[in-house]
Amino acid sequence: MSASATRPAAGTRPAGTTDPVSPKDPTPAGRPPSPRRRARRGLPLRERLTSGAFLAPAVLLVGALLLAPFAATLWRSLFNDHRASGFAQLDNYRLFFTNEALVRSVENTLMWVAGTVLLPFVLGLAIACMTDATRWSRFARLCVVTPYALSGAAVAVVWNFVLTSDGALNQLLKTVGLDSLAHGWLLEWPSSTVVMILANAWQATGVAVILFLVGLQGIPPETLEAASLDGASPWQRFRHVVLPQLRPVSIIVIGMSLANGLKSFDLIWVLTQGGPGRATETLAVSMYQETFLLQHPGAGAAIAVVLTVIVLAASWLYLRRQLDAKGE
Amino acid sequence: MTSFGTARAGSPAALGRRRFLAALGAGAAGLAAAGCARGSSTAAVPGTASISTDNGTWDEGYRKAGRALKPLTGYGLRPLSNPSATSYKQVTQMTLQTSRASDMLKWASGYELKSLARGGELSDLSRLWDRYEKKGWARPSQRASLSYRGKVYGIPLYExxxxxxxxxxxxxxxxxxxxxxxxxxxxxxxxxxxxxxxxxxxxxxxxxxxxxxxxxxxxxxxxxxxxxxxxxxxxxxxxxxxxxxxxxxxxxxxxxxxxxxxxxxxxxxxxxxxxxxxxxxxxxxxxxxxxxxxxxxxxxxxxxxxxxxxxxxxxxxxESGVLAVPRSATTREAGMANVGAWLAPPVQRAWTDFLQDGSANPVVRPGNPVVAQLKETIARERVTRLIRxxxxxxxxxxxxxxxxxxxxxxxxxxxxxxxxxxxxxxxxxxxxxxxxxx
Structure with missing residues (x-):
């Protein structure tokens, strides 16, 4: 018997199975099970096995490569880092309050998140709006987008030539007589973290530009024409017509930037290795530093857990809020 | 166009899809099997001993020393270098847990060596060290920085x-x-x-x-x-x-x-x-x-x-790097033989001429005249050697x-x-x- 003989084709649900139960409209007590649930219970074994087989690869992959390591990391974070490792309860998590390097790492991570969300968003939007439908727009876009094709490590090597004490930036400043401004850009906190965020923005703005351009091209011209006819100024057209229609793209740009800011590693590692004196570490770098260089796998696991929770919580809260507001 | 859900078993599209999925599955299984397979870089190669190192620019030096070792032990040297010292440490520590460790490995002396030795994955080289001391090819004062709990686990690579x-x-x-x-x-x-x-x-x-x-x-x-x-x-x-x-x-x-x-x-x-x-x-x-x-x-x-x-x-x-022999070396006898002849003067001359640095063997004069002069001054003036x-x-x-x-x-x-x-x-x-x- 063919599978399709007993099962409606995907995408052509039978009547009565199209409305999943909404959390805002819970099934009243005593109401009979939804048709969908009834249909699922009534599925023959073979159908259920087939569904399971299709689901299995994804479930296995996510389980084996994501959930199981996370559970192992969570478990490891509860043990100390002595040679004969013993149960330490939440000692590794207390380091977030007592270890100066980790406190600085949290500060840096917050700076990275703010910088990587704001800069690519603002710059990407500005560049996309300014280069959309201009004669030299293609060339300008190419210049902005090219760094995005480079790996983080390559970007770091390029910026290393610029930012070291003997680098291009200080030489330029000295050439134009601004010797007093020349200093070790990567040596003094917080300027070290700030310049690395700027270097990251130089690379990350490209993708924001692409996404905003796609969004701009999707805006119906008649909405802008209508606004013009109503006497709206260019700023009012941008603020009240363009910007609201770029909302879906903005959600994606900010969401991506948020995750990128929280997991930033490669640029920092190549430029400063988190130094000098652990001053430029972010949580991702601290996790590596503690686990592999200081041989503190318990502390490293605790940082990994905290970082994961922050990334998940931030992404979930942000996306949930944004997507709910759209009604999707 | 045949939709995903309506293709019937036995139809050409379904067969095509099944074949595609089967091929995809077989490919994934093949890749997984290949990924789980043992690496071949540390596999035994007749007439050579593999040596893990953290500096690719020294590979030629190891080969030259290997050519000097071959007449003495029957084994040359096959360097396996990892250019990053940080990742080298991690990779080496993990490889020691396997049954396919390299025959020799470069490591640091002192507490770095003690940390590795206390895991129980290195071979005891005390017998080889005693032989070197008797021949006057090693300074007895160096023994402490190469030992853990009284046993020697490293032979100095250079000084x-x-x-x-x-x-x-x-x-x-x-x-x-x-x-x-x-x-x-x-x-x-x-x-x-x-x-x-x-x-x-x-x-x-x-x-x-x-x-x-x-x-x-x-x-x-x-x-x-x-x-x-x-x-x-x-x-x-x-x-x-x-x-x-x-x-x-x-x-x-x-x-x-x-x-x-x-x-x-x-x-x-x-x-x-x-x-x-x-x-x-x-x-x-x-x-x-x-x-x-x-x-x-x-x-x-x-x-x-x-x-x-x-x-x-x-x-x-x-500063003295050391050569150690993993207990789980693929050809441990090759590693032991080469470490046992490493401080022999012909080997050290080939090695230090390449390295332009000092030999751990006190009787071998470095090829670089500046280093040779320093070594003589240190010996003549009895300058105290302190570990890095x-x-x-x-x-x-x-x-x-x-x-x-x-x-x-x-x-x-x-x-x-x-x-x-x-x-x-x-x-x-x-x-x-x-x-x-x-």
Whole structure:
């Protein structure tokens, strides 16, 4: 018997199975099970096995490569880092309050998140709006987008030539007589973290530009024409017509930037290795530093857990809020 | 177009899809099997012993030494290098857990070696060491830095000294001579600075170089204190350590040192070009200087940093990498045979001629005349050899304190705060080490 003989084709649900139960409209007590649930219970074994087989690869992959390591990391974070490792309860998590390097790492991570969300968003939007439908727009876009094709490590090597004490930036400043401004850009906190965020923005703005351009091209011209006819100024057209229609793209740009800011590693590692004196570490770098260089796998696991929770919580809260507001 | 859900079994589209999925599944299974397969780089190759190293530029040297080893042991050397020292440590520690470790591996001496040996994954080389000592090919005083709980686990790969290289032509032009006293050193630095030459190379770039000046200054103020400090018998907050940091800070504030992010790979070129006057580094730096076109003894020379006090005992910081043999080596007999002949003079001549550095065998004269002269001076004047800071204390302590010193070099933390942090870490890490040992 063919599978399709007993099962409606995907995408052509039978009547009565199209409305999943909404959390805002819970099934009243005593109401009979939804048709969908009834249909699922009534599925023959073979159908259920087939569904399971299709689901299995994804479930296995996510389980084996994501959930199981996370559970192992969570478990490891509860043990100390002595040679004969013993149960330490939440000692590794207390380091977030007592270890100066980790406190600085949290500060840096917050700076990275703010910088990587704001800069690519603002710059990407500005560049996309300014280069959309201009004669030299293609060339300008190419210049902005090219760094995005480079790996983080390559970007770091390029910026290393610029930012070291003997680098291009200080030489330029000295050439134009601004010797007093020349200093070790990567040596003094917080300027070290700030310049690395700027270097990251130089690379990350490209993708924001692409996404905003796609969004701009999707805006119906008649909405802008209508606004013009109503006497709206260019700023009012941008603020009240363009910007609201770029909302879906903005959600994606900010969401991506948020995750990128929280997991930033490669640029920092190549430029400063988190130094000098652990001053430029972010949580991702601290996790590596503690686990592999200081041989503190318990502390490293605790940082990994905290970082994961922050990334998940931030992404979930942000996306949930944004997507709910759209009604999707 | 056939939709996904409506294709019927037996139809050409369904068959095509099933074949595609089957092929995809088989491909994934094949890749997974290949991924789980054992690596072939450490597999046995007749007539050679594999050696894991953290420096690809030394591969040719290992091959040359291997050609000298082959007539003695029947095995040449097959280097397997990992260019990053950090990832090399991790990969090596993980490989030792497998049944396919390399036949020999390069490691550091001192506490780095003790950390690896206490895992029980290295072969006991005590018999080989005793044989070397009897032949006079090894210094008995070095045994402690190669041992863990009385057994030897490493044979020295080379012996480097931390000395100050200088450009002879620049010194001659400025009518300077290599300083024999602390005052003469300060005079050299003053004259160089006056002539717009940065007197000293000092950097925290690459992390470990941050402790080069610390170990040098502390040991040149009081070598006994240095030994006590790295052995956990003195405190970082004691006066000698504070004096060392004050001198260092003075040098930095006078502009006598390169910026803390100076790339030491450019040190040879900077010395040759007369942009820096003196380069404190291991004698293995001689290879780079020669490679940059400077002739040893003519264009560059080296001296041991003078002691701060006139009556202080002379000392020199030494570094010695080691060769170890994993218990789970693929061809362990090849590894043991080659380590057992490593210090033989013909092998050492081939190796040190390549390395341009000192041999751990006292009877072998280094090929580089500058290094040979230093070695003779150290032996003649009975200069005390001190183990390098990086290997002299538990690895976690060294790692953390090196980061503190990097913060000090960039003036992000004061001398007091730096030393307090180092002392607090020392107390913790020594306690941890002793507890783990117990």
């Amino acid at each position: 480097s000294y931390y000395v100050v290289f200088y450009n002879k032509r620049v010194f001659a032009r400025l009518e300077l001579r290599p300083p024999a006293t602390w005052d003469e050193l300060l005079h050299c630095a003053t004259v160089l600075k006056r002539n717009r030459i940065t007197p000293f190379v000092a950097t925290q770039n690459g992390s470990w170089p941050a402790y080069e000046w610390f170990q040098e200054l502390v040991s040149k103020i009081d070598p006994d204190f240095y030994s006590a400090l790295v052995g956990g018998r003195a405190r970082y907050t004691d006066g000698v350590a504070r004096q060392a940091l004050d001198i260092w800070q003075g040098f930095i504030r006078k502009g006598w040192m390169t910026p803390p992010d100076f790339d030491q790979n450019n040190g040879a070129a900077a010395l040759k070009g007369g942009r820096t006057g003196m380069f404190l580094h291991g004698t293995w730096q001689a290879q780079s200087l020669t490679g940059a076109g400077m002739r040893p003894g003519r264009d560059y020379d080296a001296f041991i940093l003078p002691t701060v006090g006139k009556s202080t005992r002379k000392s020199v910081i030494t 800071y990086g290997e002299a204390s538990p690895p976690n302590l060294v790692q953390g304190n090196t980061q503190d010193l990097a913060g000090f070099m960039t003036e992000q933390s004061s001398a007091d705060a730096t030393l307090r942090s180092m002392e607090a870490r020392a107390a913790d890490e020594w306690a941890t080490w002793k507890r783990d040992e117990a």
